[in-house]
Amino acid sequence: MILYNCPPSGNCYKVRLFAALNGLELSVRDVDLAAAEQHQPWFAALNPWQKVPVLQDGDTVVWDSQAILVYLAERHQLWEWWPSEPAARARVAAWLSISGNEIQHGPADARLVRVFDAPLDYPNAVANAARTLGTLDKWLSLHPWLEGSRPTLAECAAYPYIALAPEGGITLDAYPAVRRWVAAVEALPGYVSVDA
C-alpha cells in the first residue's frame, strides 16, 4: 500500500497514526507540495481534488483522510476502531465529519496560516478553534474517548490537528479535558508523533 504523503500535513498524519497503532505497513511516498506536485496530471488522475493524502492499494485508490481511515479499518476488519453496531459506527462517522470541518477550519487552518503562510482568515480560524475546543472539552470532560470506551477512528481523525494546535498559535491551556485526552492518545501502544 502506497501512501501519497506530505510529512507535516496533519491529514496525512491521521493515516500514518492509524497505521502505526495497528501495525499496518505503508510505503510512504512524499509529494512535493512546494513544487506543486499535487497539481501535476499524474497526481490529479489519482485525486481530482489534488490534495494529499491518497492511498493506493493495488488497483484501489482512495482519497480524503477520513475515507482512508474507513478503508483501512474495513479492509483489515478492525471493528474495534470502526464499530459494527450502527449507532456507534454512526457516532464515529460524526467525529469524522467534525474532524473534516470544525477541526479543519479551526486549529488546522490557524496552523496553515502560521506555519505555511496560507492565505486564510486567521482571526476567523482562531474563533472557530475556540468554539470547537470548548465543545470538545465539555464532551471529553464527560466521556473518556470521543465515542465509547476505547479509541476509535474518531481519535485518529481528530487528534492530529488538536495536538498540533499550538503550532497555529492556539494554546490548549484552557481545555484540561482535551489535554487529558491528548495525553491518552499519546500513551497508546504504537503511537507515533507527526515527525516520527
Next chain:
Amino acid sequence: MILYNCPPSGNCYKVRLFAALNGLELSVRDVDLAAAEQHQPWFAALNPWQKVPVLQDGDTVVWDSQAILVYLAERHQLWEWWPSEPAARARVAAWLSISGNEIQHGPADARLVRVFDAPLDYPNAVANAARTLGTLDKWLSLHPWLEGSRPTLAECAAYPYIALAPEGGITLDAYPAVRRWVAAVEALPGYVSVDA
C-alpha cells in the same frame, strides 16, 4: 424515529431525501432557529454542537447530517446505498467528507449569506464554490454517479447544496455534467424537493 429539523436547511434535507428515497418514516420536529431553540439546554443535551439535524431513534441519538445517513443505511441494511465492499464504501465516505467541507464551504455558505444573512465571507464562498463545482463537473463528465453505477449516500449528501446553489447566487450554467446529475437525482423514484 424523530428528526430534529429545520425546513430550509440543506443538511436536514439530506436526511429527508434519503428517507423518502427509501420509504423510511420520520417523525419530523422543527427546531426554531430564529428563536435560537438549538442553543437551549434540552437541544444542547442532544447535540453538543447545537446544530440541526439530529436523529433520535429510541435511546439512540445521532447528530451530523453525514453520520445520520450512515446510521440509517446501517440500521436498515441499505447496502446498495452504502456499499459493503471496502473500497466502494471508502469512496462513498470520501464524498461524505466533500459534502461536509468543500460543498458546505462553497455553495452552502454562499446560500447562508444570501438567504439567511449569515456573517460569512461571500466572495470566499463563491470562489470555493467555483473550485468545487469545476472539480465535480469534471468527475461527473466521466462517471454517471459520484461512486459506482447507481446512486449512494454520496448523492444524498452532495445533491442538496449543489441543487440549491442558485439560491446563493451561484449558477450551474457552466457545469453541464453537474446539471445532468442533478436531473438524474430528481428523476429517482421517491425523490422529494427541499420544500416538499
